Every structure is written in C-alpha cells, then in structure tokens.
Amino acid sequence: MKLSRGAILLLVPGVGILLAFLVLPLANVVEESFRLFEPGRIGAAKDAPYTFFNYAELINFTYLYYFVETARIGFIASIVGLILGFPIAYVIARRFTPMWRKIGVGFLIGIMFLSTLVRVYALQLTFGPTGIAKFLTGLLGVSMNGRFYTELVVILGLLHYLVPIAAITLLGTIQNVNPRLTEAAQALGAPRWMAHFTITIPLCVPGLLSAFLISFTLCLSAFVVPMILGKGKVLFVSNLIYSRFSEIANYPSGSAISIIMLILSLMIIYGVTYLVTTRWIKH
Amino acid sequence: MSVVQLKSVTKRFGQFTAVSEATFSLNKGEILSLLGPSGCGKTTTLRMIAGFEEPSEGDVLIADVNMHNKRPYERNVGLLFQDYALFPHLSVKQNVAYGLKRRNYDRSQINNRVGEMLDLVKLDGFEQRRPSQLSGGQQQRVALARALATNPEVVLLDEPLSALDAKLRQELRIELKQILSAVGASTIIVTHDQEEAMSLGDRLVVMSEGRIVQQGPPTEIYKNPRTKFVAEFIGRSNWLRGVLGPAVSNNLCTFEVAEGLALLVPKPEFDAPTYEVCIRPERIRAGNAASTDGAASVNRISGTVQNVAHLGADIHIVMELASGHRFTISEQFIGQSMDQYQGLLECTFFPSDCIVVAADS
Numbered sequence: 015m016k017l018s019r020g021a022i023l024l025l026v027p028g029v030g031i032l033l034a035f036l037v038l039p040l041a042n043v044v045e046e047s048f049r050l051f052e053p054g055r056i057g058a059a060k061d062a063p064y065t066f067f068n069y070a071e072l073i074n075f076t077y078l079y080y081f082v083e084t085a086r087i088g089f090i091a092s093i094v095g096l097i098l099g100f101p102i103a104y105v106i107a108r109r110f111t112p113m114w115r116k117i118g119v120g121f122l123i124g125i126m127f128l129s130t131l132v133r134v135y136a137l138q139l140t141f142g143p144t145g146i147a148k149f150l151t152g153l154l155g156v157s158m159n160g161r162f163y164t165e166l167v168v169i170l171g172l173l174h175y176l177v178p179i180a181a182i183t184l185l186g187t188i189q190n191v192n193p194r195l196t197e198a199a200q201a202l203g204a205p206r207w208m209a210h211f212t213i214t215i216p217l218c219v220p221g222l223l224s225a226f227l228i229s230f231t232l233c234l235s236a237f238v239v240p241m242i243l244g245k246g247k248v249l250f251v252s253n254l255i256y257s258r259f260s261e262i263a264n265y266p267s268g269s270a271i272s273i274i275m276l277i278l279s280l281m282i283i284y285g286v287t288y289l290v291t292t293r294w295i296k297h
Numbered sequence: 298m299s300v301v302q303l304k305s306v307t308k309r310f311g312q313f314t315a316v317s318e319a320t321f322s323l324n325k326g327e328i329l330s331l332l333g334p335s336g337c338g339k340t341t342t343l344r345m346i347a348g349f350e351e352p353s354e355g356d357v358l359i360a361d362v363n364m365h366n367k368r369p370y371e372r373n374v375g376l377l378f379q380d381y382a383l384f385p386h387l388s389v390k391q392n393v394a395y396g397l398k399r400r401n402y403d404r405s406q407i408n409n410r411v412g413e414m415l416d417l418v419k420l421d422g423f424e425q426r427r428p429s430q431l432s433g434g435q436q437q438r439v440a441l442a443r444a445l446a447t448n449p450e451v452v453l454l455d456e457p458l459s460a461l462d463a464k465l466r467q468e469l470r471i472e473l474k475q476i477l478s479a480v481g482a483s484t485i486i487v488t489h490d491q492e493e494a495m496s497l498g499d500r501l502v503v504m505s506e507g508r509i510v511q512q513g514p515p516t517e518i519y520k521n522p523r524t525k526f527v528a529e530f531i532g533r534s535n536w537l538r539g540v541l542g543p544a545v546s547n548n549l550c551t552f553e554v555a556e557g558l559a560l561l562v563p564k565p566e567f568d569a570p571t572y573e574v575c576i577r578p579e580r581i582r583a584g585n586a587a588s589t590d591g592a593a594s595v596n597r598i599s600g601t602v603q604n605v606a607h608l609g610a611d612i613h614i615v616m617e618l619a620s621g622h623r624f625t626i627s628e629q630f631i632g633q634s635m636d637q638y639q640g641l642l643e644c645t646f647f648p649s650d651c652i653v654v655a656a657d658s
Contacts, residue, residue: 194382200369201347201376202396202447212395216386 047269057265068270077254077271081278084250087165088233091172095229096222098173099180104214106181107188119185122178133174134242141167141243164247171239176232180225187221188214219294227283234279251275298325299358300483301346301451306355308341315341317507318355323451328477328484330498330515332491334530338507339487343453346485348372360450370399375449375482379456381440383428389415389439390424396447414442417476433461434469441473445480452477452484458493470496491531495519503527525573525654534575535624538656541565541572549594549648555620560596561648569655578627580650583614583642596651599643600624605635614638 017025049058050065071077106118141147143158151158191214199209215222237252244253251271258268299322308316316338323329331339344350345357348369357364359372384392393414397407415421418438428436437457444452457473458466474497477484488494494501495515502512511523522528525536537560542551544564552562552574562574600616603623607630614626626644 192380192382194378194380195384197349197369198376198378198382198384198443199395200349201374202443203370203399204395205368205370208399213384 043269043272046265047273049266051264051266053262053264056263062266068266069274071267072270072274080249080251080254081275083248084234084252085278085282087168087248087250088172088230088236091169091176091233092226092229094169095173095176095180096184096225099177099225100184100218100222102177102181103184103188107185108193119182122182125178126175126182130175130238134171134238137167137171137174138242141170161247164243164245167243168240168248171243172233172236176229179232180229183225183228184218184221187218191217216294219290223287223290227286230286231279231283234275298361299323300325300360301485302356302358302361303342303346304356304358306342306345306352306357308338308345308350309353314507316345316352319504319509320355321502321509321512323483323485325483326478326481328474328486328497328499330494330501331485331487331504332494332498332501332530333489333504335489337504339489339504340455342504343455343485343487346451347374347376347453373447373450375444375447375452377437377440377444377452377454377457379459381428381436381460383436383440383443385428387427388424389420389426389428389431392428392439393443393446396443400447410446414446417445417479418442434465437461437469438472441476445476445482450483452482454484454486456488457486459488459490466493473497495531501531503530505530520652522575522652522654525575525657528575528652528654533578533625533627535578535581535622537574537576537622538571539574545594552651552653554622558598558618558620558622560651561594562651562653563648565653567655571656572653573656575652575654576624576646576650577652578613578625581624581626581644581646583626583628583638583644594648595645596648597643597645598624599641602639602642605638607635612638614642616642616644 046058047068048064048066049062050067051058051062102122106115110118139145148158151163156163195213195217196206196209199213200206204212234250235252236250237256240248240250241253241256244250255268255271255275258264258271301323303319303321306316306319307314319338319342321329331342333339341350345352346359346364348364348367348371351366359374364372384395387395390411393411394407397410402410411424412421415423418441420435420438420442423431423435423439428439431439437460441457458469461469470493486494486497488497498515500513501515501518503510503518505526511518511527518527519531522531528534537552537554537558539552539554539560542553542559544550545561548564549561550564552560552572554560554574560574565572598618600618602614602616604613604615606613606615610630612628612630612635614628616624616626618624624644628638
C-alpha cells in the first residue's frame, strides 16, 4: 500500500488524536497497573516500584465471580435481546409499508437517544418496591429483594437498549435476504416457521453475529444499569473498577482490573466470531 | 383429466383488479403458456395456483381438489422463480433435497432421487457446489431439478428464461422442453416473450389487463387472433382500417381502405362498426406473384421502398403506400440481390392472408 502525500496529510490529524487521547492514556493505565499501591494514597507514587501484585490479587474467587457474573448476565441479556429484536426487525423490514418502516426505525433510534439514567429510573420506579410490579411479584411469590428478581431487573435494564440496537442491526441483514427464498421453501413443502428456521435465520447468521457482538460489548461495559438496578447485589466489573478508582483511590488495582477486562472482552469477541464464522458462515 | 382448473378466478388488491374472471384448465402432461405483457395479471394467476395469493372470487382446483385456504406447503406444486431463488447457504445437493426432506423421505431415497434429478438436468458431479459457484444456466437447471424432485402435481415456471442472455435462452428453451416432456410434467409457464410461449407451450392462454383474451394452440392463435391486441402481441403485423364492402363470393368480400386501395378479405363472422385488417409481413410477397399463381383473387399493393434491412435469414422491407400507410414486408434471403427492393415495389398477398378483426373504438 502506497499513500500519496495528500492522503498522508489528511491522515495525520486523525491518527495523531487517536495516539494522543487513546493509545497514550491506555499505555498509562497499563503502566499504572504494574505499580505498587500504598493504602491511603491517591494512586501510586511517582517512583513506586513495579510489581505483579495487582494482577496476582485478582486470582481469587471473589474477583473471578465479578468477571463470570458480568459475562453471564451480559450473555443472557444479549441472547434475549437478539430473540426479541429479530421479530421486530423482520416485521419492520418485510411487513411494513415504506412510511411505517421509517416511523418504526425512527422509534427504535429514538429509544436509544433517551438518556440511560432516565430509562433506568423509570424501570426502578416500575419494578421497585413502590411500583406496579410489587403486586405481580406478590402474586407469584417472588421476593423483591431476592437475587433472582434483582438480576431480572438488571437484565430488563440492559434489554432497554439492547433490543433496539439488535433490531436496527438486523434490519439491513433481513432486508438483504431474498423474500423469494422463503416462498421457494414453502412451495417445497416447508411450513412458514420451518422455512424461517431453515432458510431465513441461517442466512442472517452474519447479522446475528454482529448484533450479538455489539450487544455483548455494551453489556460488558454497562455501568449505570447494574449500579442503580443491581442495588449492590448484582455488580458488574465496571462497578468494581469504579469503586477502585473513585472510592478507595487504588488506581493500580483499578488499572489491572481494566486491563484484564479488556483482554477478556477481546478474547470472547474473537472466540465467538471464530466459532460462528467457521461453523455457520461457509459461503 | 385436468390437473389444474381455474373457475372464474378474480383477484383484487384494494381497488385494483389484477385478475378478472380467469377460467382455464391444464391437462395432464400438457405445457400451457400464460402469455401477456407485464402487469397483465399472469404472475398473480401463477401465485394463486401456488397458494401465495388467495383468490377474491372463484376457485382454484388442483387434481380436482379445491385449494381454498390451502397453504403453499399443503399443495403439491413445483415452482421455478424468475431469479431461481436457490438457497445460497446450501449446496446443490441440499437444494434439490430440500423438498424431499420436508416430505420425510429417508436418507437413501433422498440420495437416489437427487442423483436421478441431477442426472436429468445433466449436472452430475456438481452436488457439493454452492449456487454462487454456478453459471446462470446451471443455476436454472438446479432450480428446475429442485422443483421436479418431489414429483409435483403441476410445475409452475415464472419467466424461466428471462434472466439469461439471448443465445443461452434458445439452447435452454429446447433443453427445458425436453426435460419437462421426459418427466411428463404438467406445466404452466408464465412469460411475456411470445417466442418462448409459442415454442414451449402446447397451448397458449393470452392475458391482457387481468382478462384472458384468447386461448388455444399457438398456431391457431397466430393464424386467427380474435382481437387486435392478440394479433399485435403475437408476431409482427401490418394494419389497415376501413369499411367492409359488398360480398364478392360466399366467403370473400371487399374492404375499402382509402381511395384506390381496396382489398379482398375473408367475410367476418361477426358484426362491428368498423373493422381492421391485419396482414403478417411474411405473407406478403414482393414482386408480381400473380404471374406464378395465376389466381384471380389476389390483393395487389404498391409503394415506395423506404428502408431495407438484411437481418440474416430474413430481409425486412419498409415501404410507404400511396395512401400513406406504412407496410413491413419480410422476405426470406435465398441469395437474391437487394437491388430489386428499391423505388416503386409491387407486392401481392392472398385474401386468406388477411385477418379481419373488430377495430378498437
């Protein structure tokens, strides 16, 4: 690849900003994560010695639990988001008239522009002890303070933006699938549901994969939702990082957790992509 | 025995009537061409037979069973789409096997049938290919094998050759006909191409604006089109509008077109305020034919040659008559010189070559 002088000139500002404000601070975090922390200080001392302690400390069931819980709840929420988002996208792409399609897409984008904080408190009001859900939980015999209920509310909070994102991502994919294919399948004797499971969904795997990856990464970095709706019972790694940095000012430990989270996220994304592309996307 | 029967089938989409009172039937082993310009309702008719649209009125019968409210997968119909609609994520073999699997054939039956079908369409050895790795003609054959694999009661082909280039289309037309007659499939072909309709179909059903305007064997329709639309849509034609004159014999009468231009035409069996006469270009002979035929009742016209186009086997001559009418004449090329087609040209045709239809008001 050979770039002309003009192209290089155009690239310099963007690459410069990326280096200055993204790579350098991240390098700073990496460096900080290897510094020894003395309790009582704010961050590590300038000349603090290097150590692996911040990482070694994380090999502990309590910390591991945060990572596993974040990934587990994020995974469930992403899958549920896909399952709920797919039919919405399908109906908008296939059944709506062009005008209703615009309204539908506008509505989905509109939901995403709504402040996370507003949405989360709306859920808190509805599903908290003062909301209408109290009646339902009482009826079903579910404790509102129980772990299950809290987790459910956190997942609902995540779905609030995962569903529109999944639907918008899948919209294009579904539009690109030739509608004649399901008709061909039906003419060959497949009922409609079978035609969708054998033809439409397999052809949407690339779109489902990208929708899943977007949803999952959003879940992993979710912060406000678990903080407010989790009520201290359900905490994500982001909340742990936050408390390290802001509550006990242990910057090195917070940095180490951040780096681990970054590496784990990249590994999961790569792993899922590899699995899906080798298994299902062959053509 | 008729495999498919349509009994005054009407389909409306809101205010728009796509198909109006369509009645026709398809006999066992027959190939029927549903012919008409785009938007004439032929594809809607096909989709009603396949079960993707429900008629607003009338009945569709397949094998004497009323298909009312029967879903596409509850009918035994083989469908070939214009764009083939091959499943891109499945191999050729899996595509052909799709319908067999839905009908619960066991593994060895599926393998046998797929092999048989690919043999029929001359694609053995292509089992593991993906549709994207095939040429247009090969894709069409896979789609045909897929549609025929389940032994459907009726095979429906929607513009089967329109996605291919002209040369391939001719080859595949012959091949398609051979394959369909080899399996004895009762077939309905939807097309807007009159050559395709005539060469493939044992019978034609011509549609215009949602209505069936004429049906019958291709030769019959070409020779005796009942309306101007049918005559113009099927084949090339020259038109003269005029007044019917007195009868000159039992079956001939005069036809006054303009001053100095009168023809002898077959006596029409219907009444109309005005008539039009159609003469096919290939029925007109350039030069003086009377000397060779000696027939007394021959129509003569003469005009100035305006253009001569040599198209290979045919020569198309455009001439202007003294009355101002333009005529196209088609002559076979048998090595003659083009020089004879210039200046004032005399032409002849027989009264029996004139097709009289009622003029559109």
